[in-house]
Amino acid sequence: MRPFRFCPADSSPLEDPDGEGGRRCPKCGRSWYRNASPTVGAAIVRDGKALVTVRGREPNKGRLDVPGGFLGPMEHPVDGLVREVKEELGVAVEVASEDCISMAVHTYGNEDEPVLALGFLTTYVAGEYSPDDDVADLRWVEASELDDLDFAWPHDRELVRKALEHG
Ligand SMILES: [Zn+2]
Structure with a gap:
């Protein structure tokens, strides 16, 4: 950088x-x-499985991540998370805990950008899952699969692992 x-x-x-x-x-x-750009990601767990999303856009199109994205300039991380999940999946979630914060590097072309990744455990509230263009597909995964899945960024795998351990 x-x-x-x-x-x-x-x-x-x-x-x-x-x-x-x-x-x-x-x-x-x-x-x-x-300094690092803050980004938020949601782990959504149901029946022992966590929701992961297949990226619909570059960078890392076709690889896995979790719903979320970058915050607005003055947006609170919790508000940003709820907004992104609603935009990307069409569902409402509420934050259950805020305990998965990581520093990471995301690569754009040949530029490395530091990222402050704020991960949240969430619970489903309401709505039908209807992904927008940023999301190519969604899958429900269990803990035993995580090490074999092609996550774009390791911090998303760790967030999902933590969420599945959490319940
Ligand atoms: Zn100046």
Whole structure:
């Protein structure tokens, strides 16, 4: 991951690292940090199986992940999770616990982006499962299958494992 070279606010060339991992803009005075983008993912468990989704888009199209996505700029992780699950699957969930937080790297082309992955255990509330275009298919999987499944990112496998252990 490269540091920012120009100020995202006013396009001025940024000064050398300020010693705290950021780069300072000589014009507006802001320091810019390339820290991790927070993303949320939901483990949904029913009858001893967890729901995983087949990615409908690049990167990693055709591989597995869980419903979820990136948060809006001021969106609370729990609100973002409920929104993403509703958008992607058409169902309402509520968060049961918030105890699967991981740091990860997602690769876009040849750029590695750090990601703060916030995983949630959820319980189904209502609605018919009707995936949108981001989701090519969905499958219900059990704990014994997890190591053989082709997850795009290891943190999703660990979230699902934790959810299945949880009940
Ligand atoms: Zn600036």
